[in-house]
Amino acid sequence: MKTPAQPSRQVRRAQVRQKPHAQNPDAEIQRRTDEIVAEGKAKAAAAAATITHATLTDAELAAWRQDMDQRLQRIEQNQDQNLGHIEEELARATKEPLRLLAERAAQAKANATPCQCVHCHRELSQQKFLSRRLDSRFGSLLLWRRYGWCEDCGEWQFPADHALGLGRQAPASPYLQELSALLVSKMPAEQAVLVAERLGLDLSRCFLHREAHRQGLKAEQQRAQAVAELDTWEDIQKLARYSEGPPPQPFTLVIEIDAWNIRERDDWGQTEASRKAGKKLERWHWVYLATVFRLNHRGQTAGERAVITERGFVATRQGLEALTAQLHREAIARGLGQAQQVLVIADGAVWIWNIAKERFAEARQQLDLYHADEHLWAVANDLFGRSTPEARAWVAPLLQHVRDDQTCAVIASLKELKPRLQQAEQEKLQTQIEYFENNEHRMKYKEIIDARKACDQGTATQEQIQLANQPLGSGAVESTCRQYQCRFKRTGQFWTTAGDEALLCLETLWRNARWTELYPHAKPSCALN
Numbered sequence: 252m253k254t255p256a257q258p259s260r261q262v263r264r265a266q267v268r269q270k271p272h273a274q275n276p277d278a279e280i281q282r283r284t285d286e287i288v289a290e291g292k293a294k295a296a297a298a299a300a301t302i303t304h305a306t307l308t309d310a311e312l313a314a315w316r317q318d319m320d321q322r323l324q325r326i327e328q329n330q331d332q333n334l335g336h337i338e339e340e341l342a343r344a345t346k347e348p349l350r351l352l353a354e355r356a357a358q359a360k361a362n363a364t365p366c367q368c369v370h371c372h373r374e375l376s377q378q379k380f381l382s383r384r385l386d387s388r389f390g391s392l393l394l395w396r397r398y399g400w401c402e403d404c405g406e407w408q409f410p411a412d413h414a415l416g417l418g419r420q421a422p423a424s425p426y427l428q429e430l431s432a433l434l435v436s437k438m439p440a441e442q443a444v445l446v447a448e449r450l451g452l453d454l455s456r457c458f459l460h461r462e463a464h465r466q467g468l469k470a471e472q473q474r475a476q477a478v479a480e481l482d483t484w485e486d487i488q489k490l491a492r493y494s495e496g497p498p499p500q501p502f503t504l505v506i507e508i509d510a511w512n513i514r515e516r517d518d519w520g521q522t523e524a525s526r527k528a529g530k531k532l533e534r535w536h537w538v539y540l541a542t543v544f545r546l547n548h549r550g551q552t553a554g555e556r557a558v559i560t561e562r563g564f565v566a567t568r569q570g571l572e573a574l575t576a577q578l579h580r581e582a583i584a585r586g587l588g589q590a591q592q593v594l595v596i597a598d599g600a601v602w603i604w605n606i607a608k609e610r611f612a613e614a615r616q617q618l619d620l621y622h623a624d625e626h627l628w629a630v631a632n633d634l635f636g637r638s639t640p641e642a643r644a645w646v647a648p649l650l651q652h653v654r655d656d657q658t659c660a661v662i663a664s665l666k667e668l669k670p671r672l673q674q675a676e677q678e679k680l681q682t683q684i685e686y687f688e689n690n691e692h693r694m695k696y697k698e699i700i701d702a703r704k705a706c707d708q709g710t711a712t713q714e715q716i717q718l719a720n721q722p723l724g725s726g727a728v729e730s731t732c733r734q735y736q737c738r739f740k741r742t743g744q745f746w747t748t749a750g751d752e753a754l755l756c757l758e759t760l761w762r763n764a765r766w767t768e769l770y771p772h773a774k775p776s777c778a779l780n
């Protein structure tokens with residue numbers, strides 16, 4: 252398509268025809284040029300305004316066919332080229348006709364959009380026609396659309412942009428918005444550039460980075476709306492009903508909570524100055540993470556690895572209050588209201604149990620068994636040297652006590668040991684004693700271990716079969732932490748507070764299978780609905 256911005260032949264002819272003006276020849280030439288450009292634009296705008304549906308002309312179809320034939324012929328003649336070359340060439344040959352169709356389809360949609368305020372639906376005043384360029388899956392598109400002023404809302408509006416899902420200041424089409432969000436939340440932008448290139452998309456690092464950030468902010472907004480559903484009792488009821496589905500079998504809802512740290516740097520270039528001013532620079536910050544699932548959605552692979560088929564995630568760098576609100580919302584959506592029993596599993600961190608007490612008061616609390624083991628191993632290693640036979644011999648009966656729900660015996664053994672140690676070691680041991688004292692009521696593992704044994708022996712009751720599936724530790728949330736860290740905690744990587752939260756939010760939206768709430772076109776069957 253001819254673009255009205257480059258009427259070069261006409262302009263050149265006009266420039267030649269023009270007699271040099273006595274006063275200021277350059278100004279006269281410029282005036283004529285502007286006139287012709289304006290004329291060209293007006294023609295293009297008028298042509299765009301008439302498009303009601305997208306189609307290709309016979310000439311365009313013929314050109315496409317010829318181009319495709321030539322490409323395929325070259326591959327046929329070349330012995331070294333395989334199906335991969337065919338795939339590449341066909342995709343390239345098809346790009347231009349698809350670009351034309353996309354441009355015309357978007358134009359038809361823009362033309363059909365009433366020029367009304369998107370908030371109050373009032374007809375806009377001072378209507379004008381303006382073009383914009385945008386980047387799409389098939390390349391650059393030119394779009395003309397009406398805009399106008401809403402007297403009530405006091406703002407200029409482009410209703411067609413809104414209808415087409417376009418951002419006000421950003422050139423990305425909805426597909427490129429989604430793709431930027433997806434790629435950059437999975438990998439650093441400089442890698443995303445190369446992956447995008449292999450997908451046939453020429454996107455710069457800057458484009459991907461900016462667009463992904465913009466999408467992250469959109470995801471945060473959507474999350475804030477979701478959390479706001481907890482503001483009234485009616486809304487909570489609605490959310491609980493929404494998650495209900497068919498009446499469920501009695502189930503246990505498991506909530507696992509953990510945290511990991513992320514490195515941030517919001518003070519680029521000011522490090523020295525801040526240090527000199529005696530300011531302590533905090534670079535590491537907590538990202539709080541939780542996962543929620545129904546116990547009957549937890550199973551085992553043939554290799555006896557635990558898998559959870561359906562689960563919710565929460566991740567935030569915005570502090571405990573944010574985590575608590577988001578987690579509560581996720582738990583309600585996953586059936587908190589219908590659960591027969593709620594089980595919170597975590598390591599010994601005090602803040603976790605505070606959240607459990609505040610929001611899940613009825614829940615049973617369970618300390619991660621493997622963290623308890625680690626604490627005993629720490630004492631053993633201190634006393635007898637790292638993993639020595641003596642350390643192993645000392646720790647073995649204590650690990651067994653833990654599995655037998657005999658935490659009091661563990662505490663007694665540690666206390667007995669105390670008078671024999673030096674002052675500094677006594678203090679260290681006291682910390683461990685307190686750890687077991689504080690968590691004693693959360694250390695009930697025997698029933699689960701017995702149930703697993705009974706299952707292995709084939710003597711399990713129905714109740715034991717269910718119990719055997721209960722996790723002993725918080726491995727589900729720990730593996731999730733590791734997965735997030737693969738993206739957010741790479742060597743040499745620094746984040747900004749705004750940057751990491753936006754991407755964490757996108758990644759979580761994806762994991763929660765709510766991606767299509769932000770990108771309705773990503774629903775595979777959208778054309779059928």
Ligand SMILES: [Zn+2]
Pocket residue numbers: 368369370371372373401402403404405
């Ligand atoms: Zn309005």
